[in-house]
Amino acid sequence: MGASVTVEEACKNYGTLQVIDRWSLNISGGERLVILGPSGAGKTTFLRLIAGLENLTSGSIRVSSKQVGFVFQEPRLIPWRTVKQNLLFVNQEADVDGMLSKLKLTGFENYLPAQLSGGMQQRVNLARALIVDPRLLILDEAFGSLDLRVKLSIIRDIIDQWQEKRFTMVAVTHDLKEALCIADSILIVSSRPSQIVHRFSVHLERGHRAFTDPELLRLESELLSIMSEIQ
Amino acid sequence: MKPWIRSFLGIVLFIGLWEALSRLLDKSLILPKPGIVFRVLGQLLVQVNTYNIALQTAWKVLFALGLVLILGVFLGLLLGLVKPLNDMSRPIIMVIQAVPVISWLSLVIFTWGISWEGPVFIAFLSLLPTAILTTIAGVQNLDRRLLEMARIYRVPWLKVLKEVYLGSLLPFFIAVVDVSLGQAWKVILVAEFLCGDQGLGVQISWARQLFNIPGVYAYTLLAVILGMLTERVIKYYLGKVKKRWAPA
Numbered sequence: 178m179g180a181s182v183t184v185e186e187a188c189k190n191y192g193t194l195q196v197i198d199r200w201s202l203n204i205s206g207g208e209r210l211v212i213l214g215p216s217g218a219g220k221t222t223f224l225r226l227i228a229g230l231e232n233l234t235s236g237s238i239r240v241s242s243k244q245v246g247f248v249f250q251e252p253r254l255i256p257w258r259t260v261k262q263n264l265l266f267v268n269q270e271a272d273v274d275g276m277l278s279k280l281k282l283t284g285f286e287n288y289l290p291a292q293l294s295g296g297m298q299q300r301v302n303l304a305r306a307l308i309v310d311p312r313l314l315i316l317d318e319a320f321g322s323l324d325l326r327v328k329l330s331i332i333r334d335i336i337d338q339w340q341e342k343r344f345t346m347v348a349v350t351h352d353l354k355e356a357l358c359i360a361d362s363i364l365i366v367s368s369r370p371s372q373i374v375h376r377f378s379v380h381l382e383r384g385h386r387a388f389t390d391p392e393l394l395r396l397e398s399e400l401l402s403i404m405s406e407i408q
Numbered sequence: 409m410k411p412w413i414r415s416f417l418g419i420v421l422f423i424g425l426w427e428a429l430s431r432l433l434d435k436s437l438i439l440p441k442p443g444i445v446f447r448v449l450g451q452l453l454v455q456v457n458t459y460n461i462a463l464q465t466a467w468k469v470l471f472a473l474g475l476v477l478i479l480g481v482f483l484g485l486l487l488g489l490v491k492p493l494n495d496m497s498r499p500i501i502m503v504i505q506a507v508p509v510i511s512w513l514s515l516v517i518f519t520w521g522i523s524w525e526g527p528v529f530i531a532f533l534s535l536l537p538t539a540i541l542t543t544i545a546g547v548q549n550l551d552r553r554l555l556e557m558a559r560i561y562r563v564p565w566l567k568v569l570k571e572v573y574l575g576s577l578l579p580f581f582i583a584v585v586d587v588s589l590g591q592a593w594k595v596i597l598v599a600e601f602l603c604g605d606q607g608l609g610v611q612i613s614w615a616r617q618l619f620n621i622p623g624v625y626a627y628t629l630l631a632v633i634l635g636m637l638t639e640r641v642i643k644y645y646l647g648k649v650k651k652r653w654a655p656a
Contacts, residue, residue, distance in 0.1 A: 228560055245560060253557045257575045266571055267561035309561055 179207040179345030180242035180284045181259055187236035195208035195370035196222050199236070202364065202373060206241070206312075207340065208222040209346040209383075211356040212405065214366035220248075220300075220349040224315050227347065232290040240313060246306030248319040254290040255313055260301050264308050280304045280334055303331060307338055311371035314339075316348035320355060329388070332358050337386055355398055357393050358386045365404060375403055434644035440622045449626040462634055465607040467601060468524060469592045472531035476539045476588055481581060483536075484543020485573070494544065509598060517603050524606070527599035534595045535588045542587075546580030547573075582646050588607065589642060593635040608634075 182204040189197040196219035200215055204210050212220045225231045226238055228245055254263050260282060264273045280300050289300055294344050299319065306314060316335075320328040330353065339346065350356050357379060365375040377400060386393055423442050430439045452458040487494040511528055516526035551574065558568045598608025608631045615623030 230556060230560065243562070245559070247560045249553070249557065251553070253553050255554060255571060255575065257578075258571065266558075267563060305561075327610070 179205075179343055180240055180244070181206045181296065182241075182345065182347070183237075183239045184227075185237045187223075187238055188234045189219060189226065189231070189235040192260055197226075198370040198372050200366075200371075200373050202376070203234075204345060204347060206345055207343040208346075209359055209361045210364060211348045211350060211360035211362075212366060213350070213353070213356055213367075213400075214371060216351075217369050218371040219369065220366065220371075221317055224317050224347065224349060227313070228315055230390075237295070242312035244309060244312045246296045246309055246311030246314045248303050248306045248314070248316045250318045250321060252290065252302040254298060254301055254305075256290055257286045258295070259287045259289055261292070263290070263301060266309075267305055268308050271310075273308065276308045280307075281330075293315050296323050297329070299323060299327075300331060300334075300350050303335065310342070310345050313345045313347065316346065318349055318351070320350070320352075323401070328355065333385060335359070338340065353397050354388050354393070357381070357396055357400070358388065363400065377403065437619065437621055438627060444622045445625040445629065448622040449629055451624055452630065455568075458630070460610055461606065461608060462630060464524075465593075465596060465609065465631065466634060466638065468528050468531070468596050468600075468607065471588075472528045472535065472596065473585070473588055473592050475528075475532050475571045476535040476592075477581070477584065480536050480584065481543050481577070484540045485547060485577070486523025487540065488544040488547025501537045503532055507533075509534060509595060510602075513599070513602055516599075522603055522605050524604070526594050526603040527607070527609070530599040530603075531592050531595040533590055538587055538591075539584045542580050542584045543577065546577040572620055578650060582650060584641060584647060589639050590635065593638075595629065597631055 182202075184200055184202045184204075187197055187200045188195065196217075200223065210319045212223065214220055220230065224247075226233060227240055228247055229240075229243075230347075250301065254260075255266060258266065260277070261273050266278065274286070275285070277286060280303060282297070282300055282304060285293065285297065291302070293301065299322075301320070314335075320331060323331065335346075336359075338344075346359065348356075348359055361378040361383065362375060362379060365377060366372065367374050379396060381390070381392060381396070426439075426442045429584075430436075430441045433439050433613040436444070482499075487497055512530045512533055516529055520526050520529075553574050554576075555568065558572060596607070597612070601613045602609075604610045604613075608627050612624050612627045612631075615621075615627060619649040
């Protein structure tokens with residue numbers, strides 16, 4: 178079961194610069210939440226806060242499990258270690274071959290990151306996050322630099338894994354379609370100092386969703402109008 | 409033309425220039441003819457004692473280098489990670505770096521007299537600052553994002569040290585060996601010349617006192633050949649380590 182996340186009046190300042198202003202929300206176990214908002218609104222900061230990489234200025238964040246997987250914007254693989262060694266680095270006892278197979282990385286076990294394409298590196302980044310059997314999976318603009326085909330394929334893999342493990346997902350993206358493909362609910366935040374301005378429920382089938390699904394396209398235009406009202 | 413042929417031609421050209429210059433100067437006390445030097449070198453090479461002498465110098469070089477690497481990398485790691493310590497120790501490192509070999513010499517002679525410890529200590533102090541400063545630069549160049557990743561996945565620190573720190577530091581470690589090895593030979597020879605009990609430096613010193621100038625050149629040539637050989641061997645093994653750790 179996925180971890181639950183409880184955020185109460187969370188504020189984050191960097192010196193005199195306030196980034197996050199009194200965010201309060203609950204993310205239930207197994208929920209898939211996507212955060213949308215303008216650049217510099219503290220979305221990545223929020224992810225870092227729930228991952229325990231940074232401390233709040235005030236307020237509180239409680240995550241019910243410490244088993245966290247983080248798919249970074251850039252792959253952050255150890256350059257001098259092979260794909261397999263990169264996965265073993267975070268979990269020595271894991272079934273690496275099984276995970277590589279699930280993420281279509283079989284045959285690339287002994288490749289170094291530099292020998293892989295951007296899409297493959299991002300797959301390894303995802304495999305590393307999943308191999309720790311996370312209760313909370315965090316995705317920070319994980320598909321931003323990928324072409325559409327690779328992006329769709331990786332989203333499909335994530336949904337497959339979610340269907341199997343039902344971990345909680347918190348993602349940040351700028352792509353509305355991508356958000357609608359993943360999310361159960363979408364959190365819309367304002368510009369800095371950011372506040373939560375809307376929580377949008379996505380009533381779509383929780384399995385695989387197509388970018389061309391008419392209901393998804395309708396929700397996209399609805400979302401777009403909400404966002405343009407906010408900005 | 410193959411590289412080894414070019415290198416061989418370079419050596420022939422060097423000997424030719426040496427021969428020409430020695431004929432031009434015609435002062436065997438300054439520059440003896442290469443033929444004479446090579447003859448002396450040949451005589452030295454057939455004596456078992458020469459190898460004992462060369463070994464005396466070689467082990468000092470390797471011992472000093474080993475000490476420098478162990479302590480230099482350890483201290484560099486520590487100072488690179490703890491900034492206040494780095495700030496405090498920087499003036500000390502700078503002082504050690506600036507002190508000339510000759511100043512250490514007096515201290516060494518008073519402490520150990522004429523012995524093997526002196527040359528090793530002098531070489532150690534001469535090379536240590538470079539090793540520390542290079543390692544500090546390596547730590548400061550470390551990809552912090554990898555450390556952050558390791559933190560999220562709660563990877564044990566010993567594993568992080570081995571996989572992330574050592575991997576990142578390896579190119580700097582190789583640079584330390586690269587710079588230090590040649591330096592170590594030179595410093596040990598000078599120190600042996602001035603305060604050593606045995607070794608090639610001592611032999612050069614005696615040859616000079618006896619006006620055996622071809623002997624000075626022959627021992628120098630022997631030191632150069634040994635220096636190049638150790639460099640080749642160490643670089644070969646470092647290359648293997650590099651291939652295993654940082655093939656990219």
